[in-house]
Amino acid sequence: MKVKIHTLFQYLLETTDAAPEAIVGFSLSGSPKLGDYLEDLDPNQSLDWNNRDFRGLPELRDHVLEQAGLTGICARGDVLVTAGAAEANYLAIMQLLQPGDEIVIETPGWPQAEVLAKAIGAKITRVTRHETDGWHLPIDQIADVVTDQTKLIFLTNPNNPTGDLLNADEISQLVKIADRVGAWLLIDEVYAGLEWDGPRAPSVAGIYHKGITTGSVSKALGLQGLRTGWMICPDAEMIMDAVILRENSSEIMNIMGEVIAEIALRPARYATSMDKARKEGRANLSEMNAWVDAQDGLSWVSPRAGLIGLARLPDEIDSDAFARRLLADPYRTFLLPGSAYDQPNHIRLGVGGGAAVNLQDGLARLSQALRDWA
Secondary structure, eight states, rough: OOOOOOOOHHHHHGGGOOOOEEEEEOOOOOOOOOGGGGGSOOOOOOOOOSOOOTTTHHHHHHHHHHTOBBBBBOOGEEEEEEEEHHHHHHHHHHHHHTTEEEEEEEEETTTTHHHHHHTTEOOOOEEEEOOGGGTOHHHHHHHHHOOOTTTEEESSSSOOOTTOOOOOOHHHHHHHHHHTTOOOOEEOTTTTTTSSSSOOOOOGGTOOOTTTEEEESSSEEEEEGGEEEOOOOOOHHHHOOOOOOHTTTSOOOHHHHHHHHHTTTTTHHHHHHHHHHHHHHHHHHHHHHHHHTTTTTOOOOOOSSEEEEEOOOOOTOHHHHHHHHHHHTTTTTEEGGGGGGOTTEEEEEESSGGGGGGGGHHHHHHHHHHHHHH
């Protein structure tokens, strides 16, 4: 089995050294500084593993359940702390799928499941979200394509990268579809908590015995560098399978990631951080919506949740060529071309990062690049 590079990661690798002066498309909230946590850190903290539980710090796992609204519904033992949501997704997919198994994925969506499924030799069935439908997930199509051979349904909610949002009734429909054939239903919730239009949807791990919820502190809290995420699943065998696979890869967690994430998820601190993230996100989203409306030939479906969305370029502009031109002089601005999500006529716009990403300057440069291209 060889895992091949995806277009999204390929572009990021190729542009790492570009040193842009502005970013339009930042996908996480403004990142805190280490100094923000020093008062709560113990200078005598051992840098060995946590010496308490291979599944992660017990108090951290309790916080994970609380932020997901699963306290009293799922148990601490249902939570495995991982190296970000990416590792949680990896552990689940690699342990559940075998060659020839069927997996149902959404497009556009987070590409990780497709990359891994191809490497495994699984059969991939794609369900397409359409811009004309507001990028909404066509649940009736999922019902049509799921078969007795379907092992796993992989989705994101809020959707990455369009910002669409599934509600409680729709999650229940998906559970019924999966349960009909005994399929697992994994929903990646990295943007949960940043809803602009509607409440946070219930986590699938709390309503389905084969439901897997993954998430992390990376996006909403801006703590991507901690590499701390989680898997929540009420199936004890699934969690143990993930523990076993992780023992043969990363083995144990980064202790400082666990410790700082535990501090960040303490209820009072978490509430304050999320209020700040939502305030900054709403302000940037309002600015972005006004900017898009003012651009000739550019349009987008404003995200209902999360920090990113896809904007449609004028027909004559190739997104890959445009993104690379924007990165060069005189614009020096980074954005991700839509080809990273199989949407070549689009670009990814983001409203994260707070003031540090210099959004206003980036949008001004992007406007100029659109005019210059024409």
